Amino acid sequence: MSPVISETELIQRFFAGLGGQRTDVLLGIGDDAALLRVAAHQDLVLTTDALIEGVHFLPGAPAHSLGHRALAVNLSDIAAMGASPSWALLSLNLPHADPEWLEAFAAGFGALAKVHGVALVGGNVSRGPLSITVQLAGTVPEGQALRRDGARAGQALYVSGQVGDAAAGLKVLRGELRIAGDAADYLQRRFEYPQPRVQLGAALRGLASACIDVSDGLYVDAQRLLRASGCGARIELERLPVSPALCQALGDSAWQQALDGGEDYELCFSAPAANAAAIAAAAAGHATTVTCIGSIEPTGGVELKSKNAVMQFSPLGFDHFRD
Amino acid sequence: MSPVISETELIQRFFAGLGGQRTDVLLGIGDDAALLRVAAHQDLVLTTDALIEGVHFLPGAPAHSLGHRALAVNLSDIAAMGASPSWALLSLNLPHADPEWLEAFAAGFGALAKVHGVALVGGNVSRGPLSITVQLAGTVPEGQALRRDGARAGQALYVSGQVGDAAAGLKVLRGELRIAGDAADYLQRRFEYPQPRVQLGAALRGLASACIDVSDGLYVDAQRLLRASGCGARIELERLPVSPALCQALGDSAWQQALDGGEDYELCFSAPAANAAAIAAAAAGHATTVTCIGSIEPTGGVELKSKNAVMQFSPLGFDHFRD
Numbered sequence: 001m002s003p004v005i006s007e008t009e010l011i012q013r014f015f016a017g018l019g020g021q022r023t024d025v026l027l028g029i030g031d032d033a034a035l036l037r038v039a040a041h042q043d044l045v046l047t048t049d050a051l052i053e054g055v056h057f058l059p060g061a062p063a064h065s066l067g068h069r070a071l072a073v074n075l076s077d078i079a080a081m082g083a084s085p086s087w088a089l090l091s092l093n094l095p096h097a098d099p100e101w102l103e104a105f106a107a108g109f110g111a112l113a114k115v116h117g118v119a120l121v122g123g124n125v126s127r128g129p130l131s132i133t134v135q136l137a138g139t140v141p142e143g144q145a146l147r148r149d150g151a152r153a154g155q156a157l158y159v160s161g162q163v164g165d166a167a168a169g170l171k172v173l174r175g176e177l178r179i180a181g182d183a184a185d186y187l188q189r190r191f192e193y194p195q196p197r198v199q200l201g202a203a204l205r206g207l208a209s210a211c212i213d214v215s216d217g218l219y220v221d222a223q224r225l226l227r228a229s230g231c232g233a234r235i236e237l238e239r240l241p242v243s244p245a246l247c248q249a250l251g252d253s254a255w256q257q258a259l260d261g262g263e264d265y266e267l268c269f270s271a272p273a274a275n276a277a278a279i280a281a282a283a284a285g286h287a288t289t290v291t292c293i294g295s296i297e298p299t300g301g302v303e304l305k306s307k308n309a310v311m312q313f314s315p316l317g318f319d320h321f322r323d
Numbered sequence: 324m325s326p327v328i329s330e331t332e333l334i335q336r337f338f339a340g341l342g343g344q345r346t347d348v349l350l351g352i353g354d355d356a357a358l359l360r361v362a363a364h365q366d367l368v369l370t371t372d373a374l375i376e377g378v379h380f381l382p383g384a385p386a387h388s389l390g391h392r393a394l395a396v397n398l399s400d401i402a403a404m405g406a407s408p409s410w411a412l413l414s415l416n417l418p419h420a421d422p423e424w425l426e427a428f429a430a431g432f433g434a435l436a437k438v439h440g441v442a443l444v445g446g447n448v449s450r451g452p453l454s455i456t457v458q459l460a461g462t463v464p465e466g467q468a469l470r471r472d473g474a475r476a477g478q479a480l481y482v483s484g485q486v487g488d489a490a491a492g493l494k495v496l497r498g499e500l501r502i503a504g505d506a507a508d509y510l511q512r513r514f515e516y517p518q519p520r521v522q523l524g525a526a527l528r529g530l531a532s533a534c535i536d537v538s539d540g541l542y543v544d545a546q547r548l549l550r551a552s553g554c555g556a557r558i559e560l561e562r563l564p565v566s567p568a569l570c571q572a573l574g575d576s577a578w579q580q581a582l583d584g585g586e587d588y589e590l591c592f593s594a595p596a597a598n599a600a601a602i603a604a605a606a607a608g609h610a611t612t613v614t615c616i617g618s619i620e621p622t623g624g625v626e627l628k629s630k631n632a633v634m635q636f637s638p639l640g641f642d643h644f645r646d
Binding site for chain 2: 123
């Protein structure tokens with residue numbers, strides 16, 4: 001039913017000029033590669049992440065949300081480095097060229113790109129099973145990137161926003177979690193439209209000692225940060241920031257979802273205690289909350305405490321090759 | 324039958340440290356994003372290209388060749404900009420984690436990366452229908468990139484190497500072209516192991532006026548260069564560089580394959596007549612041939628001439644969404 005359209009026409013019609021306009025784009029879509037000018041005294045940050053039908057999203061998922069999410073998951077990696085995003089490339093494998101789908105996808109991608117001043121500067125479209133791969137480049141002042149390996153014992157452990165919502169939202173979409181209207185809508189939206197903490201990440205430069213984004217679950221991602229830093233941590237379960245919707249949906253087991261649920265794209269970071277006020281101010285300045293959920297310890301993995309009792313927890317996490 | 328292996332283990336085992344070692348990689352695989360230092364007075368060049376099973380390669384194609392080709396097609400885009408490649412990201416969608424396949428793929432990718440000094444600095448591996456997306460970054464001295472839009476009437480039109488081989492090689496692999504052993508092997512190898520003209524591209528800076536790589540066929544790609552430059556061209560069929568193997572396989576119709584066959588990853592470029600000797604020297608210095616195949620004309624598309632007769636030709640080219 002789709003009208004015949006060539007790859008070149010498709011790119012021109014739906015993707016040329018998408019996102020923000022930037023003077024550092026010397027050549028965007030239309031040559032063999034994009035040509036960009038990196039400002040002096042900036043390091044380059046590069047990341048890529050993919051969304052695959054049936055793996056990262058349900059078959060038939062709304063194209064507008066996919067456009068948003070495909071960029072958001074990459075923006076989140078840039079945010080976790082404390083960098084500012086600048087240029088995106090898009091590789092789209094499509095079973096067929098459906099103009100309606102493409103328009104909605106481009107609208108979702110383009111709207112988020114504009115918010116963060118990202119220009120779409122290249123990519124390719126192929127026929128194939130639906131998958132979306134985005135590569136995102138950003139810049140950060142030389143030597144100031146946030147890494148995973150800077151946490152030190154005695155520092156505080158933080159997470160931004162609220163965690164566990166997106167994973168619960170996916171369960172709602174799958175029909176695995178049945179709850180009332182408003183809470184269901186809220187959780188579903190948190191899965192379909194994650195808000196990467198780009199401004200917060202940049203504001204944490206010089207304040208946070210290590211940072212990672214929460215893509216596979218707070219517990220698993222915090223462990224990654226701790227392993228890179230050679231530390232352990234104690235997390236107090238009562239401090240975990242959970243939304244009213246998640247509490248309504250899961251009651252007493254909300255904390256488990258908060259630790260285990262992926263796809264939230266919040267930031268988990270460590271910082272010296274002396275920076276607490278500056279961190280709170282940075283978060284407030286970017287309309288985000290941050291919560292101190294525990295402390296960095298010299299050794300061990302993640303110890304979970306609830307009212308002085310040590311809790312046991314086995315994360316499911318998410319791994320493509322371990323069922 | 325595959326042993327259970329996590330995504331993190333898989334990346335560590337097969338991909339960490341792949342390719343060349345570079346001092347400008349501040350953080351490679353293992354953080355949220357790669358962190359890189361761009362040298363002063365260099366512009367950044369970014370490209371991405373994908374290989375999808377059943378579209379860009381036959382099901383069951385050898386993994387070593389896929390690793391080589393996935394990088395080669397991106398190196399070719401960098402070459403066409405006159406840039407030097409530096410950092411690659413790899414997005415791999417795999418139906419299952421087969422260590423033998425992964426080892427061969429990484430060996431093919433890594434060997435070509437080493438030749439061109441490219442470091443693999445990040446990426447992701449997901450479970451999904453087999454597809455390979457590579458993003459490649461390179462640098463070029465400020466303002467010196469080769470673009471598509473610089474050809475001018477009166478200049479000469481060139482192509483590197485020999486064209487048509489790869490498409491014929493694919494026909495051999497598909498059983499659509501039956502020829503004797505050595506020629507078949509040669510053509511097949513030209514499809515499976517294209518040699519991107521990276522050194523030649525860099526050497527053409529300041530000599531070529533416009534450049535494009537031949538991925539979809541010489542006729543179609545030359546037209547793209549001409550359209551971007553607002554020019555036409557006359558190509559003399561007798562000058563088309565074709566290999567003995569292609570002549571043996573296709574006889575009198577070799578020229579059609581030379582114009583129409585994609586996947587050669589040679590460079591097509593224009594240059595002022597005055598640069599002919601310098602171009603020949605640059606090619607010889609990089610063990611590549613270049614052939615002047617015609618001239619840039621003020622208007623029109625591509626006119627094909629053979630012994631003063633104008634020839635008609637309808638390219639098939641390749642388009643994902645136009646069957």
